[in-house]
Amino acid sequence: MDKWNVLKKLGTKFKHSSRTKQGQVFFTDVTFSLIVFVIVFIFFLVLWNMYMEQLLDNVEREEMELLAFQVTDIFVNTPGAPNNWEEGADASNNIMSLGITTKDRELSPSKVQRMFALNYTELKKTLNLERYNLYLTLRHSNRTIINQTGFIPTNISTQQVSVRRLVMDGAEPREVGLILWK
Amino acid sequence: MKRAQAGVEGMIAVGIIFFLFMGVYLVYIEKQHLVTLTNQELQEHRDCLLLSNAITTILILGEGSQTTVRIKYNQTIYPLQQRIESENSFCTIPVKSVSNSGYSSTAPFNLAPGNVVISRSDWVKVQNG
Numbered sequence: 190m191d192k193w194n195v196l197k198k199l200g201t202k203f204k205h206s207s208r209t210k211q212g213q214v215f216f217t218d219v220t221f222s223l224i225v226f227v228i229v230f231i232f233f234l235v236l237w238n239m240y241m242e243q244l245l246d247n248v249e250r251e252e253m254e255l256l257a258f259q260v261t262d263i264f265v266n267t268p269g270a271p272n273n274w275e276e277g278a279d280a281s282n283n284i285m286s287l288g289i290t291t292k293d294r295e296l297s298p299s300k301v302q303r304m305f306a307l308n309y310t311e312l313k314k315t316l317n318l319e320r321y322n323l324y325l326t327l328r329h330s331n332r333t334i335i336n337q338t339g340f341i342p343t344n345i346s347t348q349q350v351s352v353r354r355l356v357m358d359g360a361e362p363r364e365v366g367l368i369l370w371k
Numbered sequence: 372m373k374r375a376q377a378g379v380e381g382m383i384a385v386g387i388i389f390f391l392f393m394g395v396y397l398v399y400i401e402k403q404h405l406v407t408l409t410n411q412e413l414q415e416h417r418d419c420l421l422l423s424n425a426i427t428t429i430l431i432l433g434e435g436s437q438t439t440v441r442i443k444y445n446q447t448i449y450p451l452q453q454r455i456e457s458e459n460s461f462c463t464i465p466v467k468s469v470s471n472s473g474y475s476s477t478a479p480f481n482l483a484p485g486n487v488v489i490s491r492s493d494w495v496k497v498q499n500g
Contacts, residue, residue: 317465
């Protein structure tokens with residue numbers, strides 16, 4: 190065998206072994222990078238879903254806050270509609286809006302009494318808060334409860350909004366509280 | 372022999388990568404669609420809450436008060452159900468005394484995109500203006 194043939198054989202061997210190793214390296218690389226890619230991709234999908242859920246929770250919470258403010262605003266600033274809604278025997282069917290004051294932030298005892306006499310389902314229906322649970326209170330200024338209706342939020346409640354409004358009952362300050370939860 | 376094997380392996384690898392990217396692309400299209408829908412839903416919801424808030428405020432402020440809000444999407448008000456609905460969203464109002472005439476009427480009515488004038492006469496009057 191001359192010098193050139195030996196070099197040629199060696200070259201071929203080298204080429205073959207080199208190609209095989211390249212192939213193995215290629216597959217190891219591809220497999221590894223695919224696994225990394227899939228893991229990162231799944232991570233982003235999970236993150237995406239988490240943020241979407243958070244976004245929807247925030248939207249719902251903002252709506253609950255707005256509703257709680259609207260409902261208590263109507264309570265303490267209007268006499269309700271019709272003006273004498275508390276007089277009917279079947280009041281809940283005829284109420285257009287539920288207000289408990291005679292004028293701006295001055296409680297009407299008869300309206301307060303009638304409102305707390307409404308059963309829970311009727312009250313939620315009248316306030317159009319059927320999607321949520323509520324706990325409504327009327328308190329003295331020292332926070333002792335005068336009247337209450339509804340249910341206190343449980344440990345499993347996921348969203349909770351609490352609003353307190355000050356009103357006058359004659360010369361006495363009172364506090365109307367509403368907790369909206371689900 | 373070895374070259375041919377390497378070719379098949381290469382094709383399999385390229386195939387796997389191709390299908391993987393196809394999958395990723397499909398997920399991308401689905402998520403893009405979802406973003407568009409969510410964006411529209413949020414904008415409709417924003418319009419809905421804007422109307423709901425304006426109606427409540429005008430009710431509280433009493434007779435003679437008026438406000439104008441601008442909405443981007445069609446909204447339908449159902450006074451009896453105390454509900455405002457659009458194509459992909461809805462919200463609620465805590466009052467029933469809403470109509471497009473300002474007087475006692477519980478018939479649902481539509482509001483087109485643009486300015487909406489909310490005023491108070493006997494009931495809360497809501498109409499395009």
